[in-house]
Amino acid sequence: MSKEDSNARYRELQAQRENTSEPLGWFEDLYRLHRDGEEVVPWLREAPNPELVAWVESQAAPPGGEACVIGCGLGNDAAYLASRGWRTVAFDIAPTALSLARERHPQAEVEWVAADLTQLPATLTGRFDFVFEANTLQALPAGLRAAAFPCAFQLLKTGGALLLVARARDASEPAEGPPWPLTREELVPPAGYLAESVSEIQVSTQPPDRRWRILYRRPA
Ligand SMILES: C[S@@+](CC[C@H](N)C(=O)[O-])C[C@H]1O[C@@H](n2cnc3c(N)ncnc32)[C@H](O)[C@@H]1O
Structure with missing residues (x-):
């Protein structure tokens, strides 16, 4: 197809x-x-997200560091984090995504969890040193997205970082989705959290595409 x-x-x-x-x-x-x-x-890919790889390669995995992948889909990003020494939990709303992820990454030491970002179980909240979100928020219609965005921060423990990658648009540009590219205004962190670095990157897809890469932090 x-x-x-x-x-x-x-x-x-x-x-x-x-x-x-x-x-x-x-x-x-x-x-x-x-x-x-x-x-x-x-969004089927063989390799992990290049923005995730760049971030991980710039860090030392803290011993026992716990990472979480939001909307993990077919599991490449979670399997990669686990292979780099992170104790990794990956969750998705779609149970079949999780069975496919398990099949694709049979050796990966990942805890695959069925969960909805907007109704996080207490076992996942306040827990992670590192959280990765790519392409989930932009796949949600505006109302659900606004509800889901602050939930991503609930996963972080004190001092933890959230890396977000999403398609970008200016507020004046129309959004026809899915995916619905996100404006900078939609990505302002909730009170108590910081946007430590915000970059807009150009991806050389055909046609070329703009993405946000934002690193948020829950201050220590
Ligand atoms: C566009 S795909 C991106 C998958 C993966 N993150 C990637 O970049 O390849 C969005 C994923 O988020 C999952 N998802 C959508 N809404 C969700 C929610 N509320 N909670 C958890 N997962 C969700 C979908 O099932 C899907 O696997």
């Missing part, structure tokens, strides 16, 4: 669920189709 066809297909799946009691059910729908052989996952 071409990239255009897979984008059209997943937008169709999203639209079918939009005004239902489960507006995020389309992720599970999509992963089931993928499991059954349809090439519909547009």
